[in-house]
Every structure is written in structure tokens, then in C-alpha cells.
Amino acid sequence: MxxxxxxxxxxxxxxxxxxxxxxxxxxxxxxxLRRKYIDAVKASLRANLESIRYVEDLEDNGPKH
Incomplete structure (x- = not known):
């Protein structure tokens, strides 16, 4: 941070x-300082990307009708 x-x-x-x-x-x-800033931005971006869930994946794991 x-x-x-x-x-x-x-x-x-x-x-x-x-x-x-x-x-x-x-x-x-x-x-x-620039390196620390860049590393923090990368870590934040990585965390955001890893939290993305695709709708297709959610539908495949959801209840079947």
C-alpha cells in the first residue's frame, strides 16, 4: 500500500x-517510490481481475431446472 x-x-x-x-x-x-507505487497498482489490478466471475461459470454451477 x-x-x-x-x-x-x-x-x-x-x-x-x-x-x-x-x-x-x-x-x-x-x-x-515509483517501483512501490507500480507494485501496488499491479497488486490491486490482480486482485480485481481474480475476483471477476463469468456469468457462464455461475450458470453452470447454479441450480438446474
Whole structure:
């Protein structure tokens, strides 16, 4: 999970990068935060996809008339 503070920091570093550039330490921090964010998005997407149930599958397992 990525916190609001971490997202704020990602945005601060992106803005600073565009305006004046980043130090090597800040670049490493930015990379680590971006990786954490991407991993969180992937995990969320994976969980959503795994929870999808197809109507055909539900009908096959439902009561027979």
C-alpha cells in the first residue's frame, strides 16, 4: 500500500526533476517510490481481475431446472 505522503513525495520529486534536476540520492528515492507505487497498482489490478466471475461459470454451477 502506498500512503498519501509517499504519493505526495513522488509528485514533489517529479516537479523538482522537471524544474531543476535531482541529486543521485533523490533519483534513487524517486525510483524506489515509483517501483512501490507500480507494485501496488499491479497488486490491486490482480486482485480485481481474480475476483471477476463469468456469468457462464455461475450458470453452470447454479441450480438446474
Amino acid at each position: 502506498v500512503t498519501d505522503a509517499e504519493i505526495k513525495r513522488i509528485n514533489e520529486l517529479a516537479k523538482k526533476s522537471r524544474e531543476q534536476g535531482l541529486t543521485d540520492e533523490e533519483k534513487q528515492e524517486q525510483q524506489a
